Amino acid sequence: MRSRRSPSDTTNAEWALLEGLLPTPACQTSKGGRPEKHPRREIVDAIRYVVDTGCKWRALPADFPPWRTVWGFMARWAAAGIVGQIRDQLAGRIRRDLGKGPRAVATVIDSQSVKAAETVSKATRGYDAGKKVNGRKRHLVVDTRGLPLLVKVTPADLHDAAAA
DSSP, X not given: OOOOOSTTSOOHHHHHHHHTTSOOOGGGSSSOOOOOSSOHHHHHHHHHHHHHHOOOGGGOOTTSSOHHHHHHHHHHHHHTTHHHHHHHHHHHHHHHHTTSOSSOSSEEEEEEEEEOOTTSOGGGOXXXXXXXXXXXXXXXXXXXXXXXXXXXXXXXXXXXXXXX
C-alpha cells in the first residue's frame, strides 16, 4: 500500500463515501474473475492525480499502479456509467446537506469556445464565427448551486441550440 503523498489522494472520509459507490470486483461476483492486483483506493488516487494535475496517463508517477491498469479501470467505469453515478450520488448528498432535494429542478447551460492546437484533427474542431475562434466548444450544464450535471465537448462551429 502506497503512503498518502499527493494533495489529490483521498482522505479516509472521502474513501468511506467512494468505496461503497464502486462496482463489486469481478472476482466477488457469480461470474467470477481474476482478483485485482492493486487496491482500489490506489486506482482512485491515481485517477484523481491525473484529473488534478492534467498529466498524461503515461506520466503517472511510479508510486501509483501502472498507467495502463489505472486507465483501464477509468475506461471501464466511465463506459459502465459508474463515474456518472458517483457524481450524481455525491451531488445529491451535497444538495441534501444544503436543504435541497437530491435532484436539480432548475439548470443553467453555458458554452465557451476555446482555441485548439494545430495537432487537433480538423474533424473535431470548427470555426466559431461569433467568437472568431478555430477550435472546440465546451458546453456545461450545472444546477443552481453550480454542481456539474453534464459536460460535452463539440467542434466550435456547432450552434448552442443544437448542442443543448
